[in-house]
Amino acid sequence: MRITIIGGGPAGLYFAILMKKADPAHRIVIYERNGPDDTFGWGVVFSGKTLANLRAADAESHAEITKEFEAWDNVDVVHRGEKISIHGNSFSGIARLRLLKILQRRAEELGVEVNYRSEIQDFEPLRRDCDLLVGADGVNSTVRLRYADRFQPNLDAREHRYIWYGTNQLFHGLTLTFRQNEHGTFAAHSYKFNKSTSTFIVECDPRTWERAGFAAMSDEATRAYIGNVFAADLNGNVLLSNNSKWINFLLVKNTDWFFENTVLLGDALHTAHFSIGSGTKLAMEDAIALAQSNSLEHFTSTRRPVIETFQAAAFESMKWFENAAQYMHLTPLELAFSVMTRSGRVSYEELQRRDPEFIKRLGPRGRL
Numbered sequence: 001m002r003i004t005i006i007g008g009g010p011a012g013l014y015f016a017i018l019m020k021k022a023d024p025a026h027r028i029v030i031y032e033r034n035g036p037d038d039t040f041g042w043g044v045v046f047s048g049k050t051l052a053n054l055r056a057a058d059a060e061s062h063a064e065i066t067k068e069f070e071a072w073d074n075v076d077v078v079h080r081g082e083k084i085s086i087h088g089n090s091f092s093g094i095a096r097l098r099l100l101k102i103l104q105r106r107a108e109e110l111g112v113e114v115n116y117r118s119e120i121q122d123f124e125p126l127r128r129d130c131d132l133l134v135g136a137d138g139v140n141s142t143v144r145l146r147y148a149d150r151f152q153p154n155l156d157a158r159e160h161r162y163i164w165y166g167t168n169q170l171f172h173g174l175t176l177t178f179r180q181n182e183h184g185t186f187a188a189h190s191y192k193f194n195k196s197t198s199t200f201i202v203e204c205d206p207r208t209w210e211r212a213g214f215a216a217m218s219d220e221a222t223r224a225y226i227g228n229v230f231a232a233d234l235n236g237n238v239l240l241s242n243n244s245k246w247i248n249f250l251l252v253k254n255t256d257w258f259f260e261n262t263v264l265l266g267d268a269l270h271t272a273h274f275s276i277g278s279g280t281k282l283a284m285e286d287a288i289a290l291a292q293s294n295s296l297e298h299f300t301s302t303r304r305p306v307i308e309t310f311q312a313a314a315f316e317s318m319k320w321f322e323n324a325a326q327y328m329h330l331t332p333l334e335l336a337f338s339v340m341t342r343s344g345r346v347s348y349e350e351l352q353r354r355d356p357e358f359i360k361r362l363g364p365r366g367r368l
């Protein structure tokens with residue numbers, strides 16, 4: 001089979017690896033617009049369940065990935081300066097670049113042809129020349145745009161703004177920090193992903209964003225402002241920028257997932273709000289599902305229900321963060337409970353199982 005993949009992110013690389021493993025006779029070519037060492041993004045997180053899926057799909061890359069991992073079991077919620085830890089949540093973090101390097105090496109070892117610095121604009125000749133064209137070209141997918149009449153995408157740019165930073169302050173666990181100032185409410189999502197660096201994502205609502213005057217602020221001034229909001233949490237460490245810019249989260253859905261020999265994968269196909277830390281996980285699990293399918297119809301019918309359930313939970317989580325200001329009157333314990341149960345996937349009973357001590361401190365209030 002001749003397979004052409006647009007995009008060498010986690011979805012495209014992992015799909016190439018799995019297909020080449022299944023049959024070394026496949027001719028697989030990836031076109032990636034960036035170079036192999038371009039550093040976009042900070043860390044990515046995986047749950048324990050995702051790791052089990054990755055191990056079953058490809059033990060070799062799983063071993064490499066987990067060698068580099070920072071693992072934790074606590075979610076920390078910081079409100080009014082008080083930290084509430086909730087245990088029993090298994091997560092791990094790795095640098096996005098490190099993950100890409102592992103997948104790039106594995107793909108090349110298996111004989112996948114990866115063409116870096118190759119931005120594709122014209123897909124028709126490639127499409128005609130292969131058995132399967134995979135659009136794994138991320139959230140702003142040009143494959144999706146080019147064939148919009150076939151995929152019929154539904155794109156919802158949310159009003160909330162967020163920005164990805166890094167920091168050398170180490171957050172041991174997924175830490176959700178809420179801070180308020182005269183301009184409004186800010187939430188930070190942070191976790192360490194190697195021995196010296198943490199991801200630090202900050203979000204705020206559009207009113208707060210305007211009042212703070214971010215539109216006219218330089219990168220340096222923005223970092224200084226946010227560093228000041230989270231001064232008590234950053235412990236003197238500065239925020240590190242990696243071409244970091246304020247982004248509106250784009251919720252992506254597609255009516256049709258494929259046509260003829262062309263299919264979308266990963267962020268090009270669907271997004272789930274970063275507050276449930278799942279973009280990379282979903283991209284790689286998409287690759288597993290597509291590699292295990294005997295047709296594109298089969299891929300769509302088996303994977304779509306999984307994605308819809310996930311997107312529904314992610315939507316609830318996103319709404320919670322969009323309305324975070326409304327919850328600031330809660331005590332730190334109450335807020336921690338509200339955060340933990342925001343997507344509807346974790347109940348009072350489940351929290352009791354994961355961390356009885358937390359529920360004991362909360363008392364029966366959480367049931368209300």
Ligand SMILES: Cc1cc2nc3c(=O)[nH]c(=O)nc-3n(C[C@H](O)[C@H](O)[C@H](O)COP(=O)(O)OP(=O)(O)OC[C@H]3O[C@@H](n4cnc5c(N)ncnc54)[C@H](O)[C@@H]3O)c2cc1C
Nearest residue numbers: 007009010011033040041042119120137138266267279283
């Ligand atoms: C810049 C950036 C930073 C991110 N940082 C984080 C993070 O720190 N933590 C986290 O959890 N998630 C992060 N994400 C989100 C997360 O990485 C995605 O959910 C996940 O990577 C989805 O994987 P993917 O392979 O579908 O898409 P992507 O990882 O976006 O990969 C798509 C690839 O396609 C390439 N491409 C796009 N158009 C073309 C074209 N026309 N021709 C050739 N190549 C093309 C892009 O260069 C990119 O490498 C980030 C995403 C991006 C784009």
